[in-house]
Amino acid sequence: MTPLALEPITAAGLLITDTCPARCRHCYVVAGPDRTGWMTAQAAAAHFAALARLGVRAEGIHVGGGEPFGDFERLLAIVRAARSAGLGGVGYVETNGGWATSEALARERLATLAEAGMRQLAISADPYHQEFVPPERVQLLHAVAREVLGRGGVRARRWKWLHEARDVAAMPETARLDLFRTFLQRYPERMAGRAAEQLSELVPRRPVEELPAEGCRRALLQSRHVHIDPGGWVYAGTCAGIVFGCATGDRPLDELLGRWRPEDSPLLALLAEGGPRRLLDAAARHGFTPAPGGYADKCHLCWSVRKHLVRAGAGDATLQPPEIYLS
Numbered sequence: 001m002t003p004l005a006l007e008p009i010t011a012a013g014l015l016i017t018d019t020c021p022a023r024c025r026h027c028y029v030v031a032g033p034d035r036t037g038w039m040t041a042q043a044a045a046a047h048f049a050a051l052a053r054l055g056v057r058a059e060g061i062h063v064g065g066g067e068p069f070g071d072f073e074r075l076l077a078i079v080r081a082a083r084s085a086g087l088g089g090v091g092y093v094e095t096n097g098g099w100a101t102s103e104a105l106a107r108e109r110l111a112t113l114a115e116a117g118m119r120q121l122a123i124s125a126d127p128y129h130q131e132f133v134p135p136e137r138v139q140l141l142h143a144v145a146r147e148v149l150g151r152g153g154v155r156a157r158r159w160k161w162l163h164e165a166r167d168v169a170a171m172p173e174t175a176r177l178d179l180f181r182t183f184l185q186r187y188p189e190r191m192a193g194r195a196a197e198q199l200s201e202l203v204p205r206r207p208v209e210e211l212p213a214e215g216c217r218r219a220l221l222q223s224r225h226v227h228i229d230p231g232g233w234v235y236a237g238t239c240a241g242i243v244f245g246c247a248t249g250d251r252p253l254d255e256l257l258g259r260w261r262p263e264d265s266p267l268l269a270l271l272a273e274g275g276p277r278r279l280l281d282a283a284a285r286h287g288f289t290p291a292p293g294g295y296a297d298k299c300h301l302c303w304s305v306r307k308h309l310v311r312a313g314a315g316d317a318t319l320q321p322p323e324i325y326l327s
């Protein structure tokens, strides 16, 4: 088998906060009102400088959360820091749009961010967000963004839902679950983080032995992008909670990634080689037994095993930050 190696990155997301007024059922970083982490503008500037040294271009960089508009002055300082680092701005900033309470506020904030170097606004719109964010706010934000930033300056995930969005908060729980079930058939979610806890019951499950047995080398080492959380933890691709390490002033992102070796992260290496089924023996020694009802996908199994290991005090430096597993 080819030795494990981390491919050079071409994209990165700065998750500048894990706090969010919403607590969406599909959130793989487990953001919510009870989380309080924020990245400082100084730390973001250091990450941008490292990304510039790695040759990552502005269009490969995004800023998200949590909800980054929860501290607009900080968000603005962070977008400006990308330019100061020589990146020419950031590709896009993600938001759930809940802050867009008036046309004037949306217009002013978008114009200010665009001038600071934000190239595109990405609006999150789906039934999970609309349990917390009134649909008229995302629709207002989208309309204003098209005017201020132009057609190419805004995108929505999910575009079709944005136009048909319903106020999910006003629906009874049984109707919400029906809506989520239908939406999951149309747009499958990776069942990790809160999605594993709250949505996996809504999709068919398979026993462990029927889940794919291949390794996750592509997702962990070959996706060519990372996410950096408010505390500096560097997630492999979109696998939140599986890290290469913590990027700090003493050990900036480029140095951390450049020096990463599989032996530094035994659990990450096991996952890359054999996927979550490879963790089962180790997990069994710490009392893990597979769920009798099976799992929605291999990420669901992966999440369940990782959470069990951390809660049993048997995680390693790879499974960080603890809050993501304990909240």
Ligand code: SF4
Residues within 6 Å of the ligand: 192, 216, 219, 220, 239, 242, 271, 275, 276, 298, 299, 302, 303
């Ligand atoms: S199974 Fe785990 S390591 Fe593999 S892609 Fe899913 S979350 Fe990432």
